[in-house]
Amino acid sequence: MYEAxxxxxxxxxxVSESAYGFTQTDIEGQALFSLPFGDIVNFLTPYTAVxxxxxxTFTIIALISKPERQVDTVMGGDAYYTKDISRETLRFQxxxxxxxxxATMGGIMAGDVFNFTLFTAFIxxxxxxxxxxxxNKHILDNAFEYGLLAMIGTxxxxxxxxxVLATTGTLSMWILFTPEVAVPLFAKLLLVIGVIxxxxxxxxxxxxxxxxxxxxxxxxxxxxxxxxxxxxxxxIVISM
Amino acid sequence: xxxxxxxxxATATAITTSATGTAGTLTxxxxxxxELFGLSNFTIGLVGAIICIFxxxxxxxxxxxxxHRLLLTDLIEVIALIAIALLGTDLAEALILPxxxxxxxxxxAMSQIYIVKEKxxxxxxxxxxxxVMHTAPAIIAVGMxxxxxxxxxxxxxxxxGLGMLFYFACKGTEEKTEILEKVSxxxxxxxxxxxIVFMTLPAYWFFALMLAGTGILAKVAIKISILGTMRxxxxxxxxxxxxxxxxx
Numbered sequence: 052m053y054e055a056x057x058x059x060x061x062x063x064x065x066v067s068e069s070a071y072g073f074t075q076t077d078i079e080g081q082a083l084f085s086l087p088f089g090d091i092v093n094f095l096t097p098y099t100a101v102x103x104x105x106x107x108t109f110t111i112i113a114l115i116s117k118p119e120r121q122v123d124t125v126m127g128g129d130a131y132y133t134k135d136i137s138r139e140t141l142r143f144q145x146x147x148x149x150x151x152x153x154a155t156m157g158g159i160m161a162g163d164v165f166n167f168t169l170f171t172a173f174i175x176x177x178x179x180x181x182x183x184x185x186x187n188k189h190i191l192d193n194a195f196e197y198g199l200l201a202m203i204g205t206x207x208x209x210x211x212x213x214x215v216l217a218t219t220g221t222l223s224m225w226i227l228f229t230p231e232v233a234v235p236l237f238a239k240l241l242l243v244i245g246v247i248x249x250x251x252x253x254x255x256x257x258x259x260x261x262x263x264x265x266x267x268x269x270x271x272x273x274x275x276x277x278x279x280x281x282x283x284x285x286x287i288v289i290s291m
Numbered sequence: 292x293x294x295x296x297x298x299x300x301a302t303a304t305a306i307t308t309s310a311t312g313t314a315g316t317l318t319x320x321x322x323x324x325x326e327l328f329g330l331s332n333f334t335i336g337l338v339g340a341i342i343c344i345f346x347x348x349x350x351x352x353x354x355x356x357x358x359h360r361l362l363l364t365d366l367i368e369v370i371a372l373i374a375i376a377l378l379g380t381d382l383a384e385a386l387i388l389p390x391x392x393x394x395x396x397x398x399x400a401m402s403q404i405y406i407v408k409e410k411x412x413x414x415x416x417x418x419x420x421x422x423v424m425h426t427a428p429a430i431i432a433v434g435m436x437x438x439x440x441x442x443x444x445x446x447x448x449x450x451x452g453l454g455m456l457f458y459f460a461c462k463g464t465e466e467k468t469e470i471l472e473k474v475s476x477x478x479x480x481x482x483x484x485x486x487i488v489f490m491t492l493p494a495y496w497f498f499a500l501m502l503a504g505t506g507i508l509a510k511v512a513i514k515i516s517i518l519g520t521m522r523x524x525x526x527x528x529x530x531x532x533x534x535x536x537x538x539x
Contacts, residue, residue, distance in 0.1 A: 165386050172393040176400060183404045191408035195357065198401045202364040203351070205397070206344065209371040209390050216386075217333065217378055 074162075074225045076290040086160070092225055093160040098286060102159045102279050109275045110152025112268055113145060119267035134265045143184045148269040151177035155276040159283050164215050164222045167287065168208045168245065171280055175201035175249040178273045185265065204248025211241030215291075227291050234291040246284040250277025336377040343370050357409075361401055368394040424461040432458035439512060443504040448511025455512060459519030468520050475513040481506030 073082035074094060082094040095103060118141055124131040151174055158170035179201060183194040215238045216222050226232055330338075347370065351363045372394070375386050406412060432454040439451025485503035488495055 165389075169389050169393060172397070176393070176397055179397075179400055179404070183400070183407075186407065188408065191404060195401065195404050195408060198397065198404060199360060199364050202394075202397045202401065203367055205390075205393060206367050206371040210340075210374040212386075213375040213378060213383070216382065222382075 074228050076228055076286060078286045078289060085162070090223070091163045091166060092223070093162040094224075095160060096286075099159050099283060102282055103156055106152055106155040106159060106275070106279050109272060110149055110156070113148035113152060113272055116268045118144070118265065118269065121265045136265055140184050140186075144181055144269040147177050147180035147184065148272040151181065151272045151276050155279050158280050162224050164224065164227065164242075164287070165212045167283070168205075168212045168242070171208060171246055171249045171284075172201075172205050174276045174280055175204060178250070178276065181269050181273055200248050204245050206245070207241040208245025208249065211238050211245055214238035214241065224287065224290070232291075239288045239291060243284055243288060246281055250280050333377055333379075337374070340370055340374050340377065343373070357405060361398075361405060364401075365394070365398055368397075428458045428461040436512075440508065443508050445507050445511055447504075448508040449515065451508065452512035452515025455516030456519035459516055468517055471513050471517055471520075475510050475517075478506045478509035478513065482510065 073085060075081050076096050076098070078096070078098045080096065082096045083100060085092050085094040087093075118136050120136060121134045122131055123134065154170050154173040154177060158167055158174065161167040161170055179194055179198045182197065183191060185191075212222065215227070215234055218235055218238065219227060219232050221227065221232075227234060344367070347363060347366045351360060351367070354360050354363060368390075372387055372390050375383050375390060377383075435454025435457075436451045439447040439449075439454065441447070442450055481502050485499040485506060488499035488502070492499075
């Protein structure tokens, strides 16, 4: 069924490259390799390969490193104390950080707009998880606000993907990246807004309270994932 | 505003038709075939969805209570699903499910954060304790056990085990679960021996069949009944020693 669908799509589509060749993106050109799952074909270009290696490195760092312990000094005195991170918190944060890294890698490799939006939504959930592991009133308050924003962010993200499907009839980037298919600017805009709300890449100020949460390499994953997924959506939007 | 949106949607459908023109069978999805006041179904639906978006965002802006804001964000996610559903194709149907799962996952995570942040976590004072749990276990367990033995095999084991689970969960047990584990182990060995007989001495298939049927019955039944003993019970007839005041 899938193969028949793909065959009909590739046969009827006047693709500029060969339909069996690698797709052409507007950043760093042709894809390096592809990984097909049925009619969803993931790929890496030189540009996304760099992002992928970056995400992989930080996932490995989160996997092997121990958390830093924040030191607070008491105002007006010589006393200071280090924050202790319980084993339970550490395990949960580490799990969430690794899940976040995997979701980021998935989003970077995605060859399908809807898969990309789903992975972005997963990054939002895991980011909430990393932050919410810390049982501190201020941090939890902030995680709640951040979570609300991430939930609202699924609206432009999914509506953007739905409009891409409605206007072009496909979600596959292999067809969307060809010059024959025009994606409306509004759909692209919605995708970018969705990623901003999920990962909050340019809105770091809103995360000020979040960075107060102890557990350095895991909290860092929040920033790395949002930055990488933002760079990826820029590639998608420019190439479409 | 709505005029602009409908104009956009009109161009969207125009692009769809042009894409259909160039791509042949590529766009088999027929977005908005029925026309009403010169607008396609898809356009009307999209305009409706956008109105809903404005209403829900306005509500979210006005609302100050955290719990209500959480509920309103769920409303917004439903609108996102509506926007996908408007396409009305099999593919859209396939996309709704992951979208829904993501929405539910986020909602669950957020409600957990809300509970922890508002310190609404509370140990339940008494667990389920109803009359049927004092009167029925014996007869139901015996009935299910007999029926399970008649069925035999995996299904019979599940039925018998369920009866035993109900009995242990209601009546409590003082037994050492290690004994049950040991019987379960022997039952497993019986099952394996039966399979070896099947393969090496096929002439004795009936004996092997009986052995396997009994073995799997005992194994599954015991494994399930162990679940009943997991509820740390002091044999006081369904009352929990922890938390409750025990005056039921």
